[in-house]
Amino acid sequence: MHKICKKIGIAQRNRRLGWLLLAPALLAFGVSYLLPFAIALVRSFFRGMGGEFAGLENYADLLRNQTFQLALRNLLLLWCFVLPLNLVAGFLLALLCHRSPWQKHRLLFFLPAVLPAAATVSIVYDCLGSFSAEGWLPFGGAGWANGPAAGFVFALLVLWKGLGYTVLVLTAALSSLPVEYTQAAQVEGAAFGAIVRRIYLPLLRPAFALCALLAVYNAFRCFREALMLGGTHPTGSLYSLQHFLQNNFTNMNFARLEAACVLLIAVPALAGVALLAQMTRQRRRKEG
Numbered sequence: 466m467h468k469i470c471k472k473i474g475i476a477q478r479n480r481r482l483g484w485l486l487l488a489p490a491l492l493a494f495g496v497s498y499l500l501p502f503a504i505a506l507v508r509s510f511f512r513g514m515g516g517e518f519a520g521l522e523n524y525a526d527l528l529r530n531q532t533f534q535l536a537l538r539n540l541l542l543l544w545c546f547v548l549p550l551n552l553v554a555g556f557l558l559a560l561l562c563h564r565s566p567w568q569k570h571r572l573l574f575f576l577p578a579v580l581p582a583a584a585t586v587s588i589v590y591d592c593l594g595s596f597s598a599e600g601w602l603p604f605g606g607a608g609w610a611n612g613p614a615a616g617f618v619f620a621l622l623v624l625w626k627g628l629g630y631t632v633l634v635l636t637a638a639l640s641s642l643p644v645e646y647t648q649a650a651q652v653e654g655a656a657f658g659a660i661v662r663r664i665y666l667p668l669l670r671p672a673f674a675l676c677a678l679l680a681v682y683n684a685f686r687c688f689r690e691a692l693m694l695g696g697t698h699p700t701g702s703l704y705s706l707q708h709f710l711q712n713n714f715t716n717m718n719f720a721r722l723e724a725a726c727v728l729l730i731a732v733p734a735l736a737g738v739a740l741l742a743q744m745t746r747q748r749r750r751k752e753g
Contacts, residue, residue, distance in 0.1 A: 502730060509723040523724040533725065536706045539616060543684050546620045547627070551680045552673060554624075555631025560661070562632065563639040575629030582689035589622060589694070610694050616702025619691055626690075627683035631676040638672035639665065674744075678737075 512519040527533055558574060577585065593609055609615065642665070650660050688707035695703040697712065706729065713722040 502727070505723040505726050509720070509727050511720070513720050519720070523720045524728070527721055527724045527728070530721070532704070532712075533706075533709055535701060535704050536709045539702065539704055540684065540706055542616075543620055543623065544681060547624050547684060548677060548680050550624055551627055551631050552676060555628055555676060556635055556669075556673075558628070558632045559635035559639055560665075562636045572633075574632040577626045578629045578683075580626075582687075582693060585622060585626065586690055586693040589618065593618065610703070611700050613700070613702045615695055615700050619687075619694060619703055622690055623684055623687045626687060627680050630679045630683070634672055634676050634679070635669065638669050642668055671744075674740075 509523050510519060510521075511517060512522070609618070646664050646668075647660055650664060655663070685707070688705060691699065691703055691705050691707070697708065697715075699708065706725075710722060710725060713719075713725070
């Protein structure tokens, strides 16, 4: 009994020590993120910079705004294009790297992610052409960034810059799988395609979820490339939520800006909490 009480006391002391060590990071997170979000949430219910209460008027005005609808539609189209291709291409490349004796070559796929935005945009201009010059590829041409092709090129750029994360994560996940599963399947005469469908894909679901989150985040992170390609007021296919936020900040439309920020933070946060809760329930169901 004494040993059990001693173990419980040690566990409680370690837990208190952990919270104590985590306290500075929690304080910095609260001051840097939670406090500004709370201020924006409160101010989003008032009209302009004054003290007149507006209720949900700012949110209704935001949802009726055509430029916000355009930016939201472009973001959804970007996700629909990039997310499936990122996961499929990343998984195929991860399989290739996993079965290759030169696994370190997978780091080459991560190179576009660490390139500066100016370098990647310069590569695009060299390939497709800039506003005044032709590129070395047969398609594209001068002035393509002002047309509907700009959104497609930007989607390819986002896919290119985010593919390395998926390859690295899935390659590491494949390397961590128990080899006994694959060996047992091979002994039973299972083909490689069956091993992929019955062993790799079910066991890699958490890794695929992480890669999907990284791909979604990377779509937001590539705003500098979109800004360099089309400027602050780009063509419709290239207009993004970051353009909308920046232009409203420049025009000092703070009420609409605060409402947009609250929606853009609260909706993904609630979706992430719901996804985490679902994954926790599934894990407990399996353990039970």
